[in-house]
Amino acid sequence: MLALSPAAEFIVLRLLPFLLLSTALAAQADTVNVAVAANFHAPMQQLAARFQQQSGHQLLLSSGSSGKFYAQIRNGAPFDVLLSADDEIPLRLENEQLAVPGSRFTYAIGQLVLWSTKPGLVDAQGAVLKGNAFRHLAIANPKLAPYGRAAQETLQSLGLADSLAGKLVSGENIAHTYQFVASGAAELGFVALSQVQADSQATAGSLWRVPARLHQPIRQDAVLLLPGRDKPAARALLAYLRSVPVQAQIRGFGYAN
Structure with missing residues (x-):
């Protein structure tokens, strides 16, 4: 067994909690597939970087029109979360049992x-x-x-x-x-x-x-889709977007909320 000097042993003991935390985060880390309305893609890239840093989870962002995402989700696209540019499509997906009931909320007003x-x-x-x-x-x-x-x-x-x-x-x-x-x-x-x-x-x-x-308000709703139902990382992302600091950042990007 390798013997450590007192100084080395002290360093190891100080670092051990951080090493254990990193190992735990790595073990719990997951990947979330996020469909993002095109207008919100640039802001979401910045928000995603901070979320990934804080949580250890990875986000795979896909950008496009909300209407096109709706068609893809209906055809089985494996998105976990939808950040729509409206409030109609998330509601429709929920009514069609393609999204988790009660998970919808307005994350921004365009x-x-x-x-x-x-x-x-x-x-x-x-x-x-x-x-x-x-x-x-x-x-x-x-x-x-x-x-x-x-x-x-x-x-x-x-x-x-x-x-x-x-x-x-x-x-x-x-x-x-x-x-x-x-x-x-x-x-x-x-x-x-x-x-x-x-x-x-x-x-x-x-x-x-x-x-x-x-014009009618551009209420942009987020919703948890069925593939993300059992993913704690997907739920963590939605909670992150609803948090007070992130909502303040979203207003700074040029939205109301």
Whole structure:
């Protein structure tokens, strides 16, 4: 048996609790498959890094439109948690017995903005929509993306849905829509405030925060899906997202809650 010097024995005894804790965490660590609405992908990457550091669990994030995730989950996609861009799809999944009853909650309320990379193009009242200063207006697919539905409702509230129909270019999700505007394929578009805030170069452009009265609230709900029902790590993630410090961070990303 190897004999240790008093100094070495002291170090081992001091480190032993931490080694045992690390071993216990490693033994309990799990992987959680998370379907994340495209608008929340960048914030979730930051939140996931902290969650993984604190818990020892691993998160596998998939980004896309909520409507597409709904179809994939119905077809057996093995997601444990859904972070939707609306509150309808999580409720539908629960009603269809594809999600755990009582696990739904609103983790964020999205804020829609009209944004352009061109400084001064978008005014503080959104009056640019009534002029001829642009050829293309990007929105997310209203059938798949809640932000696209909110954009369509905004145009209807403003009485511009018909007159601007010929200028619309549709992205599959809000990430694609953002790229249309960022690349210059569309002079302006309806995107999420969180996307603009996450892009340091985007702040050089111009935007209009769409008043909430012009569209239905973009309530973004999380839900525990059946594959994650027996995963403590999946439940831990949902508890983490509901915690006061994380809710404060989410507000800082450009959401209300």
